[in-house]
Amino acid sequence: MTKMPSNESATNEKSSHELKLQLLDKALKKCQYQQDALIEVLHTAQETFGHLDEEILDYVSIQLKLPPSWVYGVATFYNFFTLEPQGDHVCVVCMGTACYVKGAGDIIARIEQEFDLKAGTTAADNSLTLVSARCLGNCSLAPMLTLDGAVLGKQTPDSTVAAIRETPATTSVVSEETS
Amino acid sequence: MNTVDLQHVAEEEQQRQQQLNLRLFLCYSTPCLSAGAERVKNALDGLCDELDEEQRPTLEIVATGCMGPCSRGPLLRLARCDEPEEIYEKVTPEMACNIVRAALAAQSAAAEPLPSDFPFFACQTLIALENNGRIDPEQIIHSIARGAYSSLGHVLHEMTPEQVCNEITRSGLRGRGGGGYPTGVKWELVRKAQAERKYVVANGDEGDPGAYMDRTIMESDPHRVLEGMAIAGYACGAEQGYIYVRGEYPLAAARLAKAIKDAERRGLLGSRVLDSSFNFRIDLRVGAGAFVCGEETALMTSIMGRRGQPVPRPPYPAQRGLWGFPTLINNVETFASVAPIMREGAEWFAGFGTEKSKGTKVFALCGEVVNSGLIEVQMGTSLRDIVFAIGGGLPDGGTFKAAQTGGPSGGCIPADHLDTPVDYESLQALGSIMGSGGLIVMNETSCMPDVAKFFMEFCMDESCGKCVPCRVGTIEMLELLTRITDGSAMDEDLQTLEDLCHLVQETSLCGLGMTAPNPVLNTLHYFRDEYLAHIRDNRCPAGVCRLDQVPLLKLPEHAEQLTIFKEEH
Numbered sequence: 001m002t003k004m005p006s007n008e009s010a011t012n013e014k015s016s017h018e019l020k021l022q023l024l025d026k027a028l029k030k031c032q033y034q035q036d037a038l039i040e041v042l043h044t045a046q047e048t049f050g051h052l053d054e055e056i057l058d059y060v061s062i063q064l065k066l067p068p069s070w071v072y073g074v075a076t077f078y079n080f081f082t083l084e085p086q087g088d089h090v091c092v093v094c095m096g097t098a099c100y101v102k103g104a105g106d107i108i109a110r111i112e113q114e115f116d117l118k119a120g121t122t123a124a125d126n127s128l129t130l131v132s133a134r135c136l137g138n139c140s141l142a143p144m145l146t147l148d149g150a151v152l153g154k155q156t157p158d159s160t161v162a163a164i165r166e167t168p169a170t171t172s173v174v175s176e177e178t179s
Numbered sequence: 180m181n182t183v184d185l186q187h188v189a190e191e192e193q194q195r196q197q198q199l200n201l202r203l204f205l206c207y208s209t210p211c212l213s214a215g216a217e218r219v220k221n222a223l224d225g226l227c228d229e230l231d232e233e234q235r236p237t238l239e240i241v242a243t244g245c246m247g248p249c250s251r252g253p254l255l256r257l258a259r260c261d262e263p264e265e266i267y268e269k270v271t272p273e274m275a276c277n278i279v280r281a282a283l284a285a286q287s288a289a290a291e292p293l294p295s296d297f298p299f300f301a302c303q304t305l306i307a308l309e310n311n312g313r314i315d316p317e318q319i320i321h322s323i324a325r326g327a328y329s330s331l332g333h334v335l336h337e338m339t340p341e342q343v344c345n346e347i348t349r350s351g352l353r354g355r356g357g358g359g360y361p362t363g364v365k366w367e368l369v370r371k372a373q374a375e376r377k378y379v380v381a382n383g384d385e386g387d388p389g390a391y392m393d394r395t396i397m398e399s400d401p402h403r404v405l406e407g408m409a410i411a412g413y414a415c416g417a418e419q420g421y422i423y424v425r426g427e428y429p430l431a432a433a434r435l436a437k438a439i440k441d442a443e444r445r446g447l448l449g450s451r452v453l454d455s456s457f458n459f460r461i462d463l464r465v466g467a468g469a470f471v472c473g474e475e476t477a478l479m480t481s482i483m484g485r486r487g488q489p490v491p492r493p494p495y496p497a498q499r500g501l502w503g504f505p506t507l508i509n510n511v512e513t514f515a516s517v518a519p520i521m522r523e524g525a526e527w528f529a530g531f532g533t534e535k536s537k538g539t540k541v542f543a544l545c546g547e548v549v550n551s552g553l554i555e556v557q558m559g560t561s562l563r564d565i566v567f568a569i570g571g572g573l574p575d576g577g578t579f580k581a582a583q584t585g586g587p588s589g590g591c592i593p594a595d596h597l598d599t600p601v602d603y604e605s606l607q608a609l610g611s612i613m614g615s616g617g618l619i620v621m622n623e624t625s626c627m628p629d630v631a632k633f634f635m636e637f638c639m640d641e642s643c644g645k646c647v648p649c650r651v652g653t654i655e656m657l658e659l660l661t662r663i664t665d666g667s668a669m670d671e672d673l674q675t676l677e678d679l680c681h682l683v684q685e686t687s688l689c690g691l692g693m694t695a696p697n698p699v700l701n702t703l704h705y706f707r708d709e710y711l712a713h714i715r716d717n718r719c720p721a722g723v724c725r726l727d728q729v730p731l732l733k734l735p736e737h738a739e740q741l742t743i744f745k746e747e748h
Binding site: 038101136144 | 469
């Protein structure tokens with residue numbers, strides 16, 4: 001599922017891809033290519049590329065001299081790392097106890113219905129990625145969620161859908177912190 | 180920097196603060212920010228700029244960490260010289276400006292502050308949280324002015340590692356992450372271990388849903404945690420510490436990173452700490468979203484960059500931990516309690532709490548309660564005091580049904596046991612645990628089998644998959660609970676569920692699996708009639724479950740198919 005740049009803007013994207021690789025190299029050097037720093041390296045990779053595809057995982061495994069299965073194993077073990085590209089907006093709905101008791105389940109159900117997707121996936125038109133998180137630690141705001149990294153507290157299904165629709169589609173700043 | 184310099188810096192800063200006419204502390208933690216604290220800050224900054232040359236230097240605005248009553252944010256604390264402090268709740272930009280103008284003109288403001296005997300504050304005993312809401316967590320000088328690193332200086336120059344361990348043992352401090360293992364004993368074990376290297380690890384992987392004590396401590400007073408780790412490092416003979424922060428807490432990680440850098444720059448961490456021969460480095464490790472990493476052995480494998488899967492104990496981390504070396508691993512809140520113990524003495528700390536559980540505990544009080552937020556109470560405070568005095572009871576005239584403690588490893592405490600003192604043993608006797616300190620109040624609209632199902636789903640999701648009882652057992656238990664909540668369960672299922680709970684409890688590898696059945700067993704014990712109502716009467720007393728499925732065997736045609744199925748195989 002390597003995501004390759006498409007036709008005309010190919011050269012542009014190519015150089016940005018190289019720039020990102022340079023950032024990754026910098027992180028690798030900073031940790032002196034220590035195998036124990038795999039998680040930090042993957043954090044950097046996820047931050048720069050938005051997701052971890054096969055190409056990046058292979059690259060990391062070669063650089064750190066780790067078997068690809070090892071790198072893949074770590075990348076898939078942790079919820080934070082995602083192997084799929086994210087949508088234009090990322091909505092993380094907290095499903096911690098306090099939020100659950102106050103009706104976070106209804107919010108997820110409503111978003112799933114409105115945007116025709118399942119929690120943990122991205123909508124077909126790539127407009128939204130919906131993630132359910134295990135407590136984001138803002139229980140006094142229950143039910144709370146983050147939309148592109150911004151915290152929204154005391155939500156209802158209606159207010160959430162409205163907030164997602166109102167957020168301009170141009171912002172492609174994907175919140176890495178919260179998935 | 181040596182201890183004399185440290186004291187000098189602290190005194191200088193204290194003097195500067197005393198000379199100020201008015202100090203405004205604005206809670207700048209996530210809940211208050213989302214309630215509009217940033218707008219208040221901008222308005223106050225604007226007001227500051229309008230002031231004349233004479234007044235401006237006498238006023239200071241401090242963006243602090245969490246003050247506690249998060250549901251009442253944004254909070255503004257007003258400290259004037261010679262006058263008692265005032266706290267204003269639900270502050271708007273206009274209101275804040277009015278309050279400050281009135282304070283500057285020495286008039287009484289139109290807005291009413293919270294009463295000074297407001298039970299939310301009056302019933303608390305602040306030790307771990309004593310600096311929260313009184314310092315800017317990003318300014319080390321504020322922490323130093325409130326005594327940060329002075330305990331470390333005292334320990335390094337006046338005490339031997341053995342004395343430090345003894346002091347902690349005598350204080351009766353127990354692990355605040357939930358286990359409740361005596362901290363002093365653990366320190367002593369690591370101190371006595373013979374090894375070339377040793378490590379200190381702070382566990383900030385606070386995964387329990389509904390708990391955010393560690394996040395708040397790390398965000399609001401990071402130096403307190405670092406100081407505690409350094410004292411532990413000295414006591415155990417470690418020169419390297421790791422602080423493992425949950426990936427979901429980017430702000431806490433950023434603040435800690437800054438705090439470590441600031442402390443190193445001033446010689447409070449790093450080599451030759453405070454002019455002694457003690458070296459201590461702290462590195463930050465950011466988790467990547469795995470609940471099981473809160474388990475100590477899993478956390479250590481995660482620090483080493485691997486899949487966060489637990490390993491059997493013994494050997495305990497104190498014997499063989501990170502990279503095979505003895506490792507001391509404590510919760511963030513435990514480390515936050517260390518500095519005050521060294522400062523005030525073990526007897527002082529042991530004076531709080533109950534016979535077996537000393538000191539105080541921080542709880543994240545939330546759910547159906549008027550004043551939700553972060554509280555710190557003496558061990559042994561009754562649940563009733565916490566929920567009704569501090570929490571202000573349930574909103575909208577709701578009836579208390581249960582309080583959930585300990586997250587997915589704990590249980591629900593019913594209304595009959597509201598007068599139970601909250602300490603390690605009493606909660607365990609009730610079939611729950613202290614846990615890391617999440618306390619979620621539920622009213623009559625919460626369905627207990629549904630809550631149990633929620634936690635089981637959580638455990639199933641977060642099971643690392645290493646051992647069979649946890650990996651398969653959680654799925655099967657969830658299936659049974661799903662059947663109970665959708666109406667397709669039968670009497671036998673309840674028995675199967677209970678048997679399975681005991682099996683998983685006894686045979687799992689780590690704490691996650693061993694405690695995963697707790698919410699089920701505990702709710703089965705106290706709310707069995709609710710389970711029975713679901714199964715026998717096809718009714719959900721709380722009105723949560725839809726119960727739209729029918730037991731398979733109750734459909735005649737299915738029953739027939741089943742018999743055929745059985746005969747064929």
